[in-house]
Amino acid sequence: MNIAEAKYKVEERGFLDIDIDVHLDLFSEIERLKKEKNAIVLAHYYQEPDIQDVADFLGDSLGLAQKAQSTDADMIVFAGVHFMAETAKILNPTKKVVLPDLKAGCSLADSAPADQFRAFKERHPEHLVISYINCTADIKALSDIICTSSNAEAILNSLPADQKIIFAPDRNLGGFLNKKTGRNMLLWNGACMVHEIFSMEKITKLKIRHPNAKVIAHPECEEAVLRLAEFIGSTTQLLKYAVTDSCNEFIVATETGILHQMQKDAPYKTFIPAPPNNSCACNDCPYMKLNSLEKLYLCMEYETPEILMNEDLRLAAKKPIDRMLQISRDAGLIG
Ligand code: 13P
Ligand code: SF4
Numbered sequence: 001m002n003i004a005e006a007k008y009k010v011e012e013r014g015f016l017d018i019d020i021d022v023h024l025d026l027f028s029e030i031e032r033l034k035k036e037k038n039a040i041v042l043a044h045y046y047q048e049p050d051i052q053d054v055a056d057f058l059g060d061s062l063g064l065a066q067k068a069q070s071t072d073a074d075m076i077v078f079a080g081v082h083f084m085a086e087t088a089k090i091l092n093p094t095k096k097v098v099l100p101d102l103k104a105g106c107s108l109a110d111s112a113p114a115d116q117f118r119a120f121k122e123r124h125p126e127h128l129v130i131s132y133i134n135c136t137a138d139i140k141a142l143s144d145i146i147c148t149s150s151n152a153e154a155i156l157n158s159l160p161a162d163q164k165i166i167f168a169p170d171r172n173l174g175g176f177l178n179k180k181t182g183r184n185m186l187l188w189n190g191a192c193m194v195h196e197i198f199s200m201e202k203i204t205k206l207k208i209r210h211p212n213a214k215v216i217a218h219p220e221c222e223e224a225v226l227r228l229a230e231f232i233g234s235t236t237q238l239l240k241y242a243v244t245d246s247c248n249e250f251i252v253a254t255e256t257g258i259l260h261q262m263q264k265d266a267p268y269k270t271f272i273p274a275p276p277n278n279s280c281a282c283n284d285c286p287y288m289k290l291n292s293l294e295k296l297y298l299c300m301e302y303e304t305p306e307i308l309m310n311e312d313l314r315l316a317a318k319k320p321i322d323r324m325l326q327i328s329r330d331a332g333l334i335g
Contacts, residue, residue: 001302003302003303007302007304007306010102014102015101015103018298027050027054030297034056039300041296042076042088043057044060044064044080045236045258047257048293051291051292054293060236061084062133062150062234064078064087065133066325068091075098077296078099081109082104082105085099087140089307090317090321091321093311099291103287105287108191109135109169111188111190111191112135112169124164127165128164131143131146132148132149132167132173133148135168137309140320145327149237150236150328151331151333152177156177157181167187170191171189172191173220194284195253196221197277197278198221199275203228203251213249213251214251216250217253218255221253225274238252239258239261242271257284257288
């Protein structure tokens with residue numbers, strides 16, 4: 001199959017559904033393709049362990065955006081979800097950006113449809129719009145500043161205390177920031193299905209069985225869970241804290257993918273996934289986990305599915321991301 005035929009085939013399912021020779025060593029094949037195509041593999045911490053292990057760069061949303069912007073590779077292979085690959089294209093439009101599965105979306109991004117958000121914004125014309133990076137390019141284009149969980153506080157601190165703000169789309173992160181900064185931002189009513197699944201009661205019971213364990217949580221979690229946490233931060237911040245803190249046992253309230261890196265960086269420590277409020281034992285993001293090593297290999301080989309974007313939308317979405325990156329640089333959060 002050639003690249004044009006592969007593109008046509010992808011339209012049916014959102015990814016290339018082709019049988020791969022079972023004897024193929026995908027790890028070495030991916031390394032070969034990286035060299036042949038001058039490609040870089042960027043992966044989020046919520047990807048499956050094999051993908052994390054083949055990545056050239058592993059990071060949270062802020063780190064990934066920065067890396068996507070600065071890379072001189074010809075092809076960015078984005079092992080993450082759609083809004084992340086879209087952000088890479090917005091920041092580095094001359095590169096080919098591919099995503100192993102186009103259907104790797106995000107429940108949080110889906111919770112803010114652009115037409116409804118535009119109407120909401122029009123009802124509050126005096127408000128500045130800060131949007132969490134977990135949103136579509138259309139929502140970014142309607143925003144004044146983008147933020148991630150790594151830099152949201154620094155972004156708020158760069159604004160006058162009396163500035164009226166709409167925060168979208170995550171009500172949990174917005175509520176956490178309101179509490180932390182004393183602001184009263186107007187919150188869009190969106191949430192992440194993975195971070196809302198944790199059970200406060202079950203974490204409390206688990207803590208009784210592990211009295212020395214520290215609860216650490218991502219700010220996308222509900223307030224009741226955040227109240228139990230001794231440390232709250234983005235995925236990179238959680239990883240750094242878990243590895244450097246003197247405690248040897250942690251209950252981790254975020255997607256389970258991060259445990260792979262925690263365990264690699266601190267093999268002598270114990271990391272327990274926070275229990276969800278249903279009988280299923282997994283806190284996996286169903287979107288992040290749509291990507292697989294096989295799909296990653298195929299999208300590199302056939303350079304599809306590719307992220308393409310209308311140039312007017314790209315430029316409008318880039319403005320608030322550039323503002324985020326500038327404030328993050330000024331605050332010393334990124335180089
Ligand atoms: P960060 O990696 O920026 O902490 O975001 C978490 C997340 O939910 C990504 O989808
Ligand atoms: Fe979206 Fe939540 Fe999955 Fe992150 S973990 S991609 S916010 S659904």
